[in-house]
Amino acid sequence: xxxxxxxxxxxxxxxxxxxxxxxxxxxxxxxxxxxxxxxxxxxxxxxxxxxxxxxxxxxxxxxxxxxxxxxxxxxxxxxxxxxxxxxxxxxxxxxxxxxxxxxxxxxxxxxxxxxxxxxxxxxxxxxxxxxxxxxxxxxxxxxxxxxxxxxxxxxxxxxxxxxxxxxxxxxxxxxxxxxxxxxxxxxxxxxxxxxxxxxxxxxxxxxxxxxxxxxxxxxxxxxxxxxxxxxxxxxxxxxxxxxxxxxxxxxxxxxxxxxxxxxxxxxxxxxxxxxxxxxxxxxxxxxxxxxxxxxxxxxxxxxxxxxxxxxxxxxxxxxxxxxxxxxxxxxxxxxxxxxxxxxxxxxxxxxxxxxxxxxxxxxxxxxxxxxxxxxxxxxxxxxxxxxxxxxxxxxxxxxxxxxxxxxxxxxxxxxxxxxxxxxxxxxx
Numbered sequence: 441x442x443x444x445x446x447x448x449x450x451x452x453x454x455x456x457x458x459x460x461x462x463x464x465x466x467x468x469x470x471x472x473x474x475x476x477x478x479x480x481x482x483x484x485x486x487x488x489x490x491x492x493x494x495x496x497x498x499x500x501x502x503x504x505x506x507x508x509x510x511x512x513x514x515x516x517x518x519x520x521x522x523x524x525x526x527x528x529x530x531x532x533x534x535x536x537x538x539x540x541x542x543x544x545x546x547x548x549x550x551x552x553x554x555x556x557x558x559x560x561x562x563x564x565x566x567x568x569x570x571x572x573x574x575x576x577x578x579x580x581x582x583x584x585x586x587x588x589x590x591x592x593x594x595x596x597x598x599x600x601x602x603x604x605x606x607x608x609x610x611x612x613x614x615x616x617x618x619x620x621x622x623x624x625x626x627x628x629x630x631x632x633x634x635x636x637x638x639x640x641x642x643x644x645x646x647x648x649x650x651x652x653x654x655x656x657x658x659x660x661x662x663x664x665x666x667x668x669x670x671x672x673x674x675x676x677x678x679x680x681x682x683x684x685x686x687x688x689x690x691x692x693x694x695x696x697x698x699x700x701x702x703x704x705x706x707x708x709x710x711x712x713x714x715x716x717x718x719x720x721x722x723x724x725x726x727x728x729x730x731x732x733x734x735x736x737x738x739x740x741x742x743x744x745x746x747x748x749x750x751x752x753x754x755x756x757x758x759x760x761x762x763x764x765x766x767x768x769x770x771x772x773x774x775x776x777x778x779x780x781x782x783x784x785x786x787x788x789x790x791x792x793x794x795x796x797x798x799x800x801x802x803x804x805x806x807x808x809x810x811x812x813x814x815x816x817x818x819x820x821x822x823x824x825x826x827x828x829x830x831x832x833x834x835x836x837x838x839x840x841x842x843x844x845x846x847x848x849x850x851x852x853x854x855x856x857x858x859x860x861x862x863x864x865x866x867x868x
Contacts, residue, residue: 481590490560569773661760
């Protein structure tokens, strides 16, 4: 008997945060690539559905089908000579990371949540933090995907389309495998600092973000000081591969080192300067635990040019009393510039200003335009899987390859099989 493709209605299926009910007619779960190709070829409308961590309808497929690839066999194949690993696209970053660590290799970068799928995270512009670290999609050396006619296609760095397809919003096809850059495994530590004054942070912003391999600023906007800075540093090893543990500085720009970390919960990866493997320090949360606010949240994320970040944060502080009642917290991170067409860091070193909102849907929706107005002179660009209100004409002006991207999509998918209302709203 041939493998069975599972089909289920999804009229009651929601995204992780519960702010979106998908409008697709059905959810298909192929167990083989052949089944996937048949489903894509036959469907008038289709989108891939990952781990459902997007807060927008980027993965919805009204009057069509959604395809969940989680029943495909998960594989991770490491090419040690080529310094790459080819992975099943539906696997989570956490699952991939464990397989890589077992092979003695690592990713240079991960997001805060290891729960997100590799395909979904890269396709929407997800990032971590670090002056030398680009968006996660920049690690892609090759993509395998099923196109509108059901064909299986591979696009690698020798092909001019890869910079467009790497952050492709699901608009070109259903991604089945991704080949990612890897490097030798490494150790890290996380240290927490509290109460760096905002004024000092603004004046020494570059110094703050350059103080560790990955720096994450957590706070609110109407407070005089930053609540917490998570400093993620590389740890040297001795001849036997063991960690060389050194004391962290007692202060950072006037903030104090938290050696006790009483607010750490079971969902958090180890902090307090404890050395450990990269996959247990780069993400903020354990794969086996509910991350962030366990889905009781909404999220927004804009990138501005690195040099504009202090002024952009000040602009948000000016309306902080309107923002903070609806905010769990803000997270500010640095992201190196890249050449991926739909990347919010395209062509410029950037700073990400993220908002983890309380699930106040109406109030948050009403705040998006005032926030975007406050940031307008800094030309913010959005994370495609998080809430924003920017108009397509504005996005076209802020992303130099924006029109080129939609022209390429039209060439690859003239019938808009992979189209949906999200993409329709982005078209000029």
